[in-house]
Amino acid sequence: MNSDSNRKHNFSAGPCTLPLEVLRQAQQEFVDYQGAGMSLIEMSHRGKHFDAVAVEAMALSMEVFQVPDDFSVLFLQGGAMLQFSMIPMNLLTHGQKGAYVNSGAWADGAITDAKAYGDIYTAWDGAENNYTRMPTSAELAMQDHTRYLHITTNETIGGIRFAEWPEVDVPLVGDVSSEYMARRLPWEKFDLVYGGAQKNLGPAGMAVIFIRKSILEHTNRDLGRYLRYDIHEASGSMFNTPPVFPIYMFGKVLKWMKKQGGLAAMETLAAEKSGALYRAIDDSDGYYTCPVEVACRSQMNVVFRLPSEQLEQKFLSESAQVGLMNLKGHRSVGGCRASIYNALPKSSVDALAEFMADFSDNNARTNG
Structure with missing residues (x-):
């Protein structure tokens, strides 16, 4: 890989995204x-x-x-x-x-x-x-x-x-x-x-x-x-x-x-990245839902559902087409999951949040 532009936004639950520098x-x-x-x-x-x-x-x-x-x-x-x-x-x-x-x-x-x-x-x-x-x-x-x-x-x-x-x-x-x-x-x-x-x-x-x-x-x-x-x-x-x-x-x-600032920086970044995705979910007027009680929401693995499984499949297909990879939820629970580990850049999270907003605008609930 010769440039950052070749890299996908990798939301895999494991193995994890690693720093490009490393x-x-x-x-x-x-x-x-x-x-x-x-x-x-x-x-x-x-x-x-x-x-x-x-x-x-x-x-x-x-x-x-x-x-x-x-x-x-x-x-x-x-x-x-x-x-x-x-x-x-x-x-x-x-x-x-x-x-x-x-x-x-x-x-x-x-x-x-x-x-x-x-x-x-x-x-x-x-x-x-x-x-x-x-x-x-x-x-x-x-x-x-x-x-x-x-x-x-x-x-x-x-x-x-x-x-x-x-x-x-x-x-x-x-x-x-x-x-x-x-x-x-x-x-x-x-x-x-x-x-x-x-x-x-x-x-x-x-x-x-x-x-x-x-x-x-x-x-x-x-x-x-x-x-x-x-x-x-x-x-x-x-x-x-x-x-x-x-x-x-x-x-x-x-x-x-x-080099990034150690544990304190990772903790702050985790709150910022997860916060951005939970806002995308909570501000969607119910289009996206998170089954987890708010106080116990993970800052590493953000799970969410769409109005129907049909829409979830479309979401996963179209997100992959624009380089947002590995967003499928675990086979035991279904839905979607974004794993946002330490090395995943904030820009990847911003790209996902923007895609979520566009997708909900372009795919009315009745289409599910």
Whole structure:
């Protein structure tokens, strides 16, 4: 790609849009990394070149995400879904329970997998509300001997997020995949934060885990070695061959984020971009509707419907023709969804909002 004009407006829910600046840097370095005569992904993961890349990426992740010193960062393969199992495997010991908020598809997946490895219960289930909101703290039915409360901070499919953090007497474990480093976290509430990199931070193939160091002394040791957090932490995420290319790209994305103004800038931009789309929905006199309760609307995944499925298909077809890509909602819920991750430019959101206004003007409700 030789110019920005060749780039589509990519609203994909994952893999995510990446900064054009980062893609071009990787393109330039790909064949011959720093004059070594080979690509970084061909080198030993224990060589000096990759060691420098990994160390820098770890340091930047702590800095950009404003992570306290009493946490360690791990780069592991398997994405967030492997963590659905590793979390109860490591954190639950005899007599302890894991509490889960069922806020939608990804939370339900975490619950399903966790049940194979420990005593798991659902502290709140959003099914009766069709997963259109998150719970209040008062609605959480916590039980005795609970080790942690697992929350999916942002549901990519349903387009809902925790606007207010749960107030409970146990540590939180958070799947932050689809809003990773797009908002600040109250770290004092968490023992473990995790997510797949491919929704906001880089290419697919890696999970990024922040874990409180003090709990590593008490994690389960009766596991296969790769499944133990303490082993990965002790080896600096080099217990086995790590996901080299995702780590390399992740580091570059973090540099780009820092250059843009860091976490505060990403948080502000997320509010601006989502705000523009929600205004387009709310100001449409009901032509576009968002099923999510206003207070719980996601700032990363904006879901909306049109008056009919016929109009939705026309909307998706015509939007793609003008370069607005990947706006189809998840197959389980239908409708439309715009994922507006950190690297998606505000200009892309403005283009979508303008298209939405034009489409509603040109396609009366009676045409549906």
